[in-house]
Amino acid sequence: MYDIEDLLQNYVLENHQNKNARLHLIGTSMGGVLALYLIEKFKYKIFSVVLNDIGLKIEWSALSKLNQSIGSLSVENATDRIHSRVVAEVKSPSHFDLAYQFDLIGINLSDLVKSYQGRIVLLHNNSSLMCPSEIANFSQRKCKSLEIKTIESAGHPVQWSPEIAEWIISNLAVQNSVTH
Numbered sequence: 001m002y003d004i005e006d007l008l009q010n011y012v013l014e015n016h017q018n019k020n021a022r023l024h025l026i027g028t029s030m031g032g033v034l035a036l037y038l039i040e041k042f043k044y045k046i047f048s049v050v051l052n053d054i055g056l057k058i059e060w061s062a063l064s065k066l067n068q069s070i071g072s073l074s075v076e077n078a079t080d081r082i083h084s085r086v087v088a089e090v091k092s093p094s095h096f097d098l099a100y101q102f103d104l105i106g107i108n109l110s111d112l113v114k115s116y117q118g119r120i121v122l123l124h125n126n127s128s129l130m131c132p133s134e135i136a137n138f139s140q141r142k143c144k145s146l147e148i149k150t151i152e153s154a155g156h157p158v159q160w161s162p163e164i165a166e167w168i169i170s171n172l173a174v175q176n177s178v179t180h
Contacts, residue, residue: 004034005041013045022047024172028157029054029130036112048119048172053128053157055135056113056142059106062130066156110142120146121172123164129156 013021023046027035032054039046113120122139124131140146149167151158158164
């Protein structure tokens with residue numbers, strides 16, 4: 001997290017020609033969680049956030065299922081491209097080392113966006129393991145301005161396609177003419 005904060009502050013924002021420039025953050029899965037934490041640090045410098053298949057609550061059961069799928073055959077077949085230490089680290093309970101609120105159901109990240117005034121869009125698959133419709137709806141109840149874009153497919157995360165990329169460009173990037 002500190003590396004990302006340093007990169008954004010000292011290299012991206014500090015060296016940008018426009019000192020009023022604002023960021024568009026796109027985070028997939030754990031990258032979306034990191035984007036939520038970046039809101040707290042850079043809230044006035046962030047124009048919009050796209051969360052790819054990660055809501056404002058992460059259920060323990062979904063984490064457990066995801067952890068099991070990390071050990072699946074598809075990951076085992078990718079070991080020539082993914083070092084075994086990376087797989088072991090991601091499966092470790094200490095992988096999520098950021099401060100968070102938790103309850104019996106899972107990790108609640110909604111406090112991270114309570115004072116954010118920018119745009120948040122949640123992309124999710126309609127039968128996602130990590131962000132099913134219930135979590136998307138919970139997220140919208142906790143953050144009234146959150147927009148949900150449901151993709152009619154399965155799995156985690158939403159797979160990037162030319163159509164989804166075009167939707168993001170046309171719905172988010174063109175709206176950056178407003179600065180605060």
